[in-house]
Amino acid sequence: xxxxxxxxxxxxxxxxxxxxxxxxxxxxxxxxxxxxxxxxxxxxxxxxxxxxxxxxxxxxxxxxxxxxxxxxxxxxxxxxxxxxxxxxxxxxxxxxxxxxxxxxxxxxxxxxxxxxxxxxxxxxxxxxxxxxxxxxxxxxxxxxxxxxxxxxxxxxxxxxxxxxxxxxxxxxxxxxxxxxxxxxxxxxxxxxxxxxxxxxxxxxxxxxxxxxxxxxxxxxxxxxxxxxxxxxxxxxxxxxxxxxxxxxxxxxxxxxxxxxxxxxxxxxxxxxxxxxxxxxxxxxxxxxxxxxxxxxxxxxxxxxxxxxxxxxxxxxxxxxxxxxxxxxxxx
Amino acid sequence: xxxxxxxxxxxxxxxxxxxxxxxxxxxxxxxxxxxxxxxxxxxxxxxxxxxxxxxxxxxxxxxxxxxxxxxxxxxxxxxxxxxxxxxxxxxxxxxxxxxxxxxxxxxxxxxxxxxxxxxxxxxxxxxxxxxxxxxxxxxxxxxxxxxxxxxxxxxxxxxxxxxxxxxxxxxxxxxxxxxxxxxxxxxxxxxxxxxxxxxxxxxxxxxxxxxxxxxxxxxxxxxxxxxxxxxxxxxxxxxxxxxxxxxxxxxxxxxxxxxxxxxxxxxxxxxxxxxxxxxxxxxxxxxxxxxxxxxxxxxxxxxxxxxxxxxx
Numbered sequence: 001x002x003x004x005x006x007x008x009x010x011x012x013x014x015x016x017x018x019x020x021x022x023x024x025x026x027x028x029x030x031x032x033x034x035x036x037x038x039x040x041x042x043x044x045x046x047x048x049x050x051x052x053x054x055x056x057x058x059x060x061x062x063x064x065x066x067x068x069x070x071x072x073x074x075x076x077x078x079x080x081x082x083x084x085x086x087x088x089x090x091x092x093x094x095x096x097x098x099x100x101x102x103x104x105x106x107x108x109x110x111x112x113x114x115x116x117x118x119x120x121x122x123x124x125x126x127x128x129x130x131x132x133x134x135x136x137x138x139x140x141x142x143x144x145x146x147x148x149x150x151x152x153x154x155x156x157x158x159x160x161x162x163x164x165x166x167x168x169x170x171x172x173x174x175x176x177x178x179x180x181x182x183x184x185x186x187x188x189x190x191x192x193x194x195x196x197x198x199x200x201x202x203x204x205x206x207x208x209x210x211x212x213x214x215x216x217x218x219x220x221x222x223x224x225x226x227x228x229x230x231x232x233x234x235x236x237x238x239x240x241x242x243x244x245x246x247x248x249x250x251x252x253x254x255x256x257x258x259x260x261x262x263x264x265x266x267x268x269x270x271x272x273x274x275x276x277x278x279x280x281x282x283x284x285x286x287x288x289x290x291x292x293x294x295x296x297x298x299x300x301x302x303x304x305x306x307x308x309x310x311x312x313x314x315x316x317x318x319x320x321x322x323x324x325x326x327x328x329x330x331x
Numbered sequence: 332x333x334x335x336x337x338x339x340x341x342x343x344x345x346x347x348x349x350x351x352x353x354x355x356x357x358x359x360x361x362x363x364x365x366x367x368x369x370x371x372x373x374x375x376x377x378x379x380x381x382x383x384x385x386x387x388x389x390x391x392x393x394x395x396x397x398x399x400x401x402x403x404x405x406x407x408x409x410x411x412x413x414x415x416x417x418x419x420x421x422x423x424x425x426x427x428x429x430x431x432x433x434x435x436x437x438x439x440x441x442x443x444x445x446x447x448x449x450x451x452x453x454x455x456x457x458x459x460x461x462x463x464x465x466x467x468x469x470x471x472x473x474x475x476x477x478x479x480x481x482x483x484x485x486x487x488x489x490x491x492x493x494x495x496x497x498x499x500x501x502x503x504x505x506x507x508x509x510x511x512x513x514x515x516x517x518x519x520x521x522x523x524x525x526x527x528x529x530x531x532x533x534x535x536x537x538x539x540x541x542x543x544x545x546x547x548x549x550x551x552x553x554x555x556x557x558x559x560x561x562x563x564x565x566x567x568x569x570x571x572x573x574x575x576x577x578x579x580x581x582x583x584x585x586x587x588x589x590x591x592x593x594x595x596x597x598x599x600x601x602x603x604x605x606x607x608x609x610x611x612x613x614x615x616x617x618x619x620x621x622x623x624x625x626x627x628x629x630x631x632x633x634x635x636x637x638x639x640x641x642x643x
Contacts, residue, residue, distance in 0.1 A: 052538050072541040079542045085535035089557040102544030148543070 001188045002063030002155040003028040004049065009058035011044055018044035020212040022058070026156070026205075029186045031179070033199040033220075035235050036209035042192040043082065044212070046158045049190065051075050062155050073104055078149035082160040082192075084141040086133035086148075093129040096120065096147050105152070119147040122177055124170075138165045143174070150181065156188040163198065175202060196236055200224070208232045230327035233260045239287060239298040241321075248272075248293060252322050256330050260321040263287070266299040271316025279307045290315065363618070369611035377607040391420050392608025396434050396599065396616075400426040434613060437595040442620065443506050444591055445575040448513035452570045453563060455514070456521025457529075461551060463522070464529040465537075475526075478519045486516050487579045497584055504589045512584070513574040520573075521566050528562025529555065564631035568624065575621055592617050 004026040011018040019041040026032045034042045047053040049060055051072035060067050067075045078099070086095050096116045100107040107115075120126045123143040128136060133144065146162050162178075163171045179202045182189050193199055199206055199220060206223045208216045208231070216223060216232045227233035233241050242263065246256040249272065274292040281303070288307060290297040292315070299315065301307065322330040340348075369377050371388040394417045402425060411427070413419045421428055459478075463471055493512065494503075502508030532555055540550035556563075582594045596613040599606055 050542055052541065071546070072538075073544045073546060076544075077542060079539075081535060081539060083533075083535055085533075085539040087536060087539070087554055089554075098540070099543035103546075103549065104544040148539075 001028055001153075001186055003061075004063075004156050004188060004190070005059075005061040006045070006049070007059040007061070009045070009048055009060065010056050011048055011053060012056060017041070017212040018053075019048070019209075022209075022212065022214050024207055024214055024217060026188060026190055028188055030204045031182050031189045031191065031202055032205045032207060033191045033193060033203035034207045034209055035193070035199055039211075040209040041212040042209055043160055045209070046079065046160055046190065046192060049075075049156070050077050050079050050158055073102070076104075076155045078152045078154040078157050080146050080149045080157070080159040080162040082164070084145040086136075086141055086144055088132070088134045090133060091129065092120075092125060092131050092133060092136070092144050095133050095144055096129075096151055099148060099152050115151045119150045122150070122181070123147045123174070139167060139170060142166060143170075146174070146178075153185065153187075156190060157182075159189065159191045161192055161194065163193070163195070178202065196238055199236065206236075208235050227260075227321065228329045230258065230260060230323045230329075233321055233323075237262055239263045239300075242266075242295075242297045242299075244292075244295050244297070246322070248295060249317050249320070252320070253330055255324050256322040257325045258323045258327075259317070260323060261297070261317050262319075262321075263299045265318045265320070266297070267316050267318050268299075268301070269314055271314050273312050274315050276307055276309050276311050276313055278309055288313070366611045366614050366618075370608055370615045372608050372611075374606060374608055377611070378605070389420070389608075390417070392606070392610075392612035394420050395606055395609040396612045397432055399429045399432050400424075401429045403427050432599075433590075433595065434592075434599075437590050437592045438616065440506065440585075440589055441575060441591040441593070441617070444509040444513065444589065445571055445620070447506070447510040448517060448574045449567055449570040451510060451514045452517040452521045453525075453567050456518055456525050456566065457556075457559070457563060459518075459522045460525035460529050461555065463526050465534070475523070478522055481515070481519050490580065490583055493580075494583055504585050504587055506589050509581070509585065509589055509591070512580060513570075513577060516577075517570040517573055521570060524566045524569070525559065525562055528559050528566075532558050560631045564628040568621075568628060571624055572621055 006022055006024045006026075009022040010020050012020075022041070022045065024032075034045065036042050044053065048055050049062075051067065051070060051074075055068070062075060062077070087098060090098065093116055096119060097112045099105065100112045100115060116129070117126070120129055123146060125140060125143050125147065128140055128144075133141065136144065142162065142165050146159070149157055149159070163174055166174065175198055181187070182202075191198075191202065203220050205217060206220050207214055208223060210231050216228050218226075220236075223232060224236050227236075230243065234243070242261040244259050244261060246252040246259055249259070252259055272292060274290040274297065276288055277291050277296075278289040280287040280289070284303060286301045286303045286305070286307070288299050288301050290299060290313065297315070307313075324330055368384075368386075370392045371390070372383070372386055373389050373391055376383050376386045377392075398417070398421070400421055405425070408422065408425060408427070413422050418428055462468060463475060468474065497503045497508055497512075500508075502511070536554045536558070537547075537550045540554045541547065545553065576593065577591075578593045581591045585591060585594065592613070596610060596617065599609050599613060
């Protein structure tokens, strides 16, 4: 396992920007999650590190080696593709064994059998080992494609939304399992996801991308509690952060045009009066959709209490995040 | 009305389609059946009118195809009784077998040249098609058009220059010459067909193989080739059928050593009068390799192995 350093990486596809001047250090043994909407450059970053695409400019260092001119095989990275990319002419077993049989690893047969069995067990696909890759469900394909990476011990694992098409139960299981594997191997892992729970639970570091640029990099708590822009603030949090004009509550520092208010950062019983529009009982929590001077606000309420739509409720902000007109944080 | 389904054709339309297919198959198979039956007829039966469908089968045509025969005096025939079943057949015409005919050799030539040029066309065609499909080649479209342009006239239109060139190069009547010629004609077909097939194989598989520790060529060999098997098989059949059946160049450029079966079979007619059963026997045997080749590759012709393991 190794430290991976990206220095001023840029890559464009014609007029489309893939990544722009991206610098990031992925510490050895870190679990780095990249967040960002479609087109932010997450997959491009993975492809540049893997060597499938060549950067227009910038450097990639893996384990102290500048790998700019190396082939994917020489870089010794494992990748889980969003589209699975299982070899359709091979069985699940042969798909898992494929990287181990490569001329670079050239693993002995008994070692291959052992590793394949181990990974198949973790991913709960033992009963499918002799199926053709085409005879699997989407979730099974996704697990095989994770397994094809996990049989190896590369410098870095690159994973592109590896849990996206699993059902909820399996996703939870594998999330825990992936984190356990990563921690026990001390593996370096770069992980792309849209899922906040995955980001918060697995990551040691989170990188937020916007239009090919890295806009913030830090621990999940830093990113959540201390976002440096409106954009970062709205990437994490469920329900999403409430964005309101600064003058709704007043009291913001000068230059503030908008404030961001996490749903849990709203106190009740005091302050401005808002109307309850809708109540959602989720069991462990209750979400209230409020209307405050024409602005929609979502907040979380005590699941034991009773709320009726149409009633009024006094609310006040706690720890609002202040942003200027460009969406930058004002501290 | 029993059951109505939008996707499932009704019984009546199935029945209708089935009948059409059977009728079409019968029509196309009549000439084949005719040739195969004629091979087992006696010369008299072969030319009788109306044609005989029921007749007494004989292997005379096949014996005549594979042997040369000479007429002998009654004294010689009496002194040397026939020893084998095929000599007995020949004796009915007061002849003895003088030796094997050239058919075996010519047939072997056809096999060498047909399969040799098919192999070479597929080998070169697959590499070229892969390159055209995957790499940025300057002027790729023009090159592809240029390759195809070799098929824009009947190949025989260039027969005279090729004839002269081959004589100069010493390629006339050689196996190599014929293999190169048929490969030259087939390669454009092979490149175009195979490019289509390889284009359909998602790039993701090779990318996965590159990351899994393989070189570009190994990825091609281990991942692309198995998935292109369908395309390769059908292209090979087309190439073989062309090379196997080619007549004009074979007549023009081969006469002895490298003569293939197509120009040879008609010469049987001249050997001992109009020996239709021998010609038919030759044609029947000539059909077999392409038939067997096609049947062997049939399982690869079924589509479907490349679908399903990449999420679209």
